[in-house]
Amino acid sequence: xxxxxxxxxxxxxxxxxxxxxxxxxxxSFAILALVSSSLHNARYLQRPMVDxxxxxxxxxxxxxxxxxxxxxxxxxxxxxxxxxxTWHYDINEVQxxxxxxxxxxxxxxxxxxxxxxxxxxLFRPASPxxxxxxxxxxx
Numbered sequence: 001x002x003x004x005x006x007x008x009x010x011x012x013x014x015x016x017x018x019x020x021x022x023x024x025x026x027x028s029f030a031i032l033a034l035v036s037s038s039l040h041n042a043r044y045l046q047r048p049m050v051d052x053x054x055x056x057x058x059x060x061x062x063x064x065x066x067x068x069x070x071x072x073x074x075x076x077x078x079x080x081x082x083x084x085x086t087w088h089y090d091i092n093e094v095q096x097x098x099x100x101x102x103x104x105x106x107x108x109x110x111x112x113x114x115x116x117x118x119x120x121x122l123f124r125p126a127s128p129x130x131x132x133x134x135x136x137x138x139x
Contacts, residue, residue, distance in 0.1 A: 048081045050074070052104035052118035055087055064127045065100045067091050074106065084109045093130030099123050100130070 012020075058077065059065075071088030075081075089104045099121060106116040 050082065050085055050106055050115045052087070052106050052116040054078060055089060055104050055106070056102070056118060056120055059089070059102060060122065063124060065091050065102070065122060065124045066128060067093055067100075067130050085115065093132045094121070096132045097123075098125045098127050098130070100127070 054074075054077065069088060069090050071086065073083070074085035074087050075083040077087075085106055086109055087104065087106045089102050092101050092103075093099070094101045100123075102120050102122060104116070104118045104120075105114055107113065108115050
């Protein structure tokens with residue numbers, strides 16, 4: 001008498017294979033999304049950082065301020081990397097004791113969007129008479 005023992009073969013069912021494939025693709029798409037986000041951030045960091053503080057640092061070095069508006073291209077001050085940006089600042093005397101408010105604006109030439117905006121107060125006693133002292137404003 002011979003007894004035949006059949007061994008059960010181990011195999012994956014179709015549902016298990018489908019779950020494994022779905023899990024693999026979900027992980028793949030998550031990794032691709034992270035890579036895409038990293039590339040976007042790397043491109044963003046390659047753009048020049050534009051800040052009105054650069055203009056303020058140059059103006060702070062002066063001993064005298066004259067009321068009026070001054071403008072120019074940012075590339076003239078900071079190099080060709082900033083050639084698509086223009087700046088202007090308005091100087092106004094806010095107190096009769098030679099206290100001036102300076103409003104800086106940096107704009108993108110392509111879409112005229114304001115990139116950076118800043119206001120500072122500067123005390124410059126050596127400045128000539130301003131509009132509050134009876135002088136006329138330069139235009």
